[in-house]
Amino acid sequence: MTEPGAVGVTDEPEAPTNRPDSEHRLRQWLRRPYVRAIVILTLILSLVMLPLGWLIVAAMNGTGGPASPVMSSIQLTIIVLTVAAVPITAFVFAVMLYSLFGWRHVRGEQVPKDDSPAIRTNTIGVVLWTAVSSALAVFFVAWGLVALAQITANSYGTLPANEQPQDLDPLIVNVTGQQWVWTFEYPQHDRVTSDVLYLPVDRPVYFNVTSKDVIHNFWAVELGVKIDANPGAVTQTGVTPNKVGTFNLRCAELCGMHHAYMQTRIQVMPQQDFTSWVREMGGGRTA
Numbered sequence: 001m002t003e004p005g006a007v008g009v010t011d012e013p014e015a016p017t018n019r020p021d022s023e024h025r026l027r028q029w030l031r032r033p034y035v036r037a038i039v040i041l042t043l044i045l046s047l048v049m050l051p052l053g054w055l056i057v058a059a060m061n062g063t064g065g066p067a068s069p070v071m072s073s074i075q076l077t078i079i080v081l082t083v084a085a086v087p088i089t090a091f092v093f094a095v096m097l098y099s100l101f102g103w104r105h106v107r108g109e110q111v112p113k114d115d116s117p118a119i120r121t122n123t124i125g126v127v128l129w130t131a132v133s134s135a136l137a138v139f140f141v142a143w144g145l146v147a148l149a150q151i152t153a154n155s156y157g158t159l160p161a162n163e164q165p166q167d168l169d170p171l172i173v174n175v176t177g178q179q180w181v182w183t184f185e186y187p188q189h190d191r192v193t194s195d196v197l198y199l200p201v202d203r204p205v206y207f208n209v210t211s212k213d214v215i216h217n218f219w220a221v222e223l224g225v226k227i228d229a230n231p232g233a234v235t236q237t238g239v240t241p242n243k244v245g246t247f248n249l250r251c252a253e254l255c256g257m258h259h260a261y262m263q264t265r266i267q268v269m270p271q272q273d274f275t276s277w278v279r280e281m282g283g284g285r286t287a
């Protein structure tokens with residue numbers, strides 16, 4: 001859009017002699033109309049995007065979650081990372097929108113000359129944007145690692161159920177996926193089986209997950225549990241449901257024609273209700 005000869009002289013890095021100090025040049029740059037326009041656009045876009053992030057979390061909670069400490073950690077992570085990412089996203093969009101419309105060349109119009117020095121060699125500017133983007137990157141990595149450690153601990157790591165600390169009095173559930181249903185077996189309760197996942201509230205559950213045919217993925221949505229169900233192998237995870245209610249269980253791995261319908265209910269109930277359900281099903285032993 002800009003003709004080669006029309007590039008403003010002030011847009012070139014200045015000669016090292018006789019130039020105003022960084023702070024002065026930064027102030028002048030900030031006074032440029034396009035810089036102001038982009039800053040204002042960034043603020044407006046941020047204000048539009050933040051409620052969208054909130055809507056996503058609200059939609060996630062529309063089905064009754066979070067129903068476990070793991071899901072609470074996941075949601076907090078989504079909220080914090082969204083809030084931190086919104087201004088960056090808004091800034092990128094603001095620059096893009098201004099580039100598309102603010103600098104649109106109108107035929108016959110003179111290309112305006114810039115009225116202050118370029119920012120790209122400004123010490124304060126360079127230090128600031130390097131420091132801010134590094135701090136953000138470190139924050140994202142640190143938050144991610146801490147949240148991951150927390151989630152791993154709350155889902156009892158990746159140890160097999162029989163190597164987990166048993167003093168937590170865990171319930172063990174063997175989960176089997178097959179095209180296109182889930183089956184849940186309770187080995188501590190005379191191998192009672194069910195196609196709805198019944199769980200007692202506030203008690204750790206260890207899942208042994210496997211598949212009879214292709215790869216499925218065991219996804220207890222509001223409990224924040226998601227792990228592959230592989231044929232010929234057992235994968236382990238766990239969770240402590242902390243909310244009574246009816247939740248969703250889905251397959252999260254494309255597994256064939258009826259993959260989308262490979263879903264069932266999770267029924268989290270008080271321990272005594274769970275015990276009577278087990279008895280009804282003929283599971284005499286109550287571990």
Ligand SMILES: [Cu+2]
Pocket residue numbers: 177180215216217251252253254255259262
């Ligand atoms: Cu499946």
